[in-house]
Amino acid sequence: MKYILVIDHIATGGAERILIDYYHYLKQNGHVPYVFVLSGYSGQSKWTENVDVFYGSCNDENNLIKKTLQQFNLFFRLKKIVADIKPDVIFSFLEKSNLLTSLVPTSAVKVVSVHNVLSLQYTKIKLGIVQKLTYCMIRWMYNKCNNVVAVSKQVKDDLIVSFGVRSENINVINNYVNSKDIKIKSQCGIDDFVFCPDKKYIMNIGRFSEQKAQWKLLKAFSLYLNKGGWNVYLVLMGEGEYMEELKQLAKDLGVYSRTIFLPFNLNPYKYMAHADLFVLSSIFEGFPIVLAEVSSLRIPFVGTRKAIPEEMFDNRLFWEECIVDNLILEKDFTTIIHDDEKHLAKLIERGIDDDDFRKKILNHTKIWEENNDKSMQFLFYDAMCRKVSTKI
Incomplete structure (x- = not known):
């Protein structure tokens, strides 16, 4: 099977670690994985050595207009990669990546994952209308996808209580290690x-x-x-x-x-x-x-x-x-x-x-x-990736 793993950036965070480990797991098990990083460049992270990576842009834009244009460019970049590779699965990490994955047209199975308590993560948004739009986007995005991974029970509870995401869409899969x-x-x-x-x-x-x-x-x-x-x-x-x-x-x-x-x-x-x-x-x-x-x-x-x-x-x-x-x-x-x-x-x-x-x-x-076994975590991922594709 061919996979595209999508993530906002690769630094030293937990989501990045999971993506890199999952990439190598897939490769060892005979699959063909690729990685699409929204923001970054070759050589930026030691973790990406011997990893097939596509980069969407070098840096995140700060200007609102430029940031909006950047998101459109990232969407079309991912759309082209998906059209060229024709993956069986797109598995994304973090909110920007999840949004682009949700929007890109494909018959591939889509799995999106949530790695933080989002209601606390977005308390930094002080402008009421922006926060309201953000909440609406999260509710739409995760209700539209029935393959949502929440890394803990409190992440799932937060999605349900704070954002109105349907419980049946969410699978709790903890982060394990070797x-x-x-x-x-x-x-x-x-x-x-x-x-x-x-x-x-x-x-x-x-x-x-x-x-x-x-x-x-x-x-x-x-x-x-x-x-x-x-x-x-x-x-x-x-x-x-x-x-x-x-x-x-x-x-x-x-x-x-x-x-x-x-x-x-x-x-x-x-x-x-x-x-x-x-x-x-x-x-x-x-x-x-x-x-x-x-x-x-x-x-x-x-x-x-x-x-x-x-x-x-x-x-x-x-x-x-x-x-x-x-x-x-x-x-x-x-x-x-x-x-x-x-x-x-x-x-x-x-x-x-x-x-x-x-x-x-x-x-x-x-x-x-x-039960702390990374291979079990990835077996749970595999089970989700074998689900019948739902276009989102």
């Missing part, structure tokens, strides 16, 4: 940092962005240190637009000497394996692949309600013990510490100092981890 491969890679040596055996390490991996909200973690960490966490360090791995702001905040909070900033690494597992606790402070997520990776190494994790998927736990009441609600959604690089950051500090304290709590996290996520 646990065996991760365990092997986690044993590799580290040459740019030394983890001291007499210290404890809190870790966060992700783009330094508004969505990931690492400033909340820095503030919570500063509170925890003030209570006596003398031998604990915070490791932030990633890259992004808020790198300098986060470093300055760490200095302003007086925790810079206890905070390690590490660049993104193609093998984060060798660092992850040294973590005593993994913390996700994100405003929203879908189903973070990094949590599936952390789970495979049996590292306790805590975080915010919209970052930690409920289905990873076998007990909802205990899941509630591992999460906090984000009360402030806007970025804040001041030293003012809000109530949600105070709650996160208490959760970090339990996650580091309470051995019974740490063991319970691992026990209550054991069943999910036993």
